[in-house]
Amino acid sequence: MNLWQTFELKRNTAVTSGGIYFHYQKGIEPDLKQKYISFAKWLRVNYIFPVRLNVYILNCEQVRLHSGQMAYGSFRWYSARTPNIRVPSAIEPELLREYTKDEIYEQILSSLVHELTHYYQWVLGLEQSNAVSERQANYYRYRIIDLFNGVTL
Numbered sequence: 001m002n003l004w005q006t007f008e009l010k011r012n013t014a015v016t017s018g019g020i021y022f023h024y025q026k027g028i029e030p031d032l033k034q035k036y037i038s039f040a041k042w043l044r045v046n047y048i049f050p051v052r053l054n055v056y057i058l059n060c061e062q063v064r065l066h067s068g069q070m071a072y073g074s075f076r077w078y079s080a081r082t083p084n085i086r087v088p089s090a091i092e093p094e095l096l097r098e099y100t101k102d103e104i105y106e107q108i109l110s111s112l113v114h115e116l117t118h119y120y121q122w123v124l125g126l127e128q129s130n131a132v133s134e135r136q137a138n139y140y141r142y143r144i145i146d147l148f149n150g151v152t153l
Helices: 008-013 030-046 101-124 130-148
Strands: 019-026 053-058 073-075 084-088
Touching: 030 053, 030 073, 030 101, 030 130, 073 101, 084 101, 101 130
Parallel strands: 019 053, 053 084
Antiparallel strands: 073 084
8 A cells, every 4th residue: 555645546535624734934944945845835736635734844953752852853643633743954064064955955855754654644543563654654755755856666
């Protein structure tokens, strides 16, 4: 089963209260913000988001999880509120010595894809171990980015 395409057959009957909405914190690098905007447009054309999802693009290097750990992204869901994804998007200066900005942008977008996969797992109500969920999210991480970049799989 292609987790990301599950709702494709239901495009005509998709709930109009769904969708994906991006919110940008001040200070996000303009080129990176433009990359997010392009990616968001592409996502809306190619995928269904049956439950409204807010994506917060934060001007920080990592986000704190409920466990207290620091991470490069998080997906949160609630019983009575809209689920959300938080993606830290500040570029660590030492990374610029090792990678190009385009490579760093791709890594940041792939973190978003990882969290979007957790969104689809949640929407589908998949009951699987954390290890399986993480493996699945890492599997889609670069496949979706390759599709966005026009790479034939």
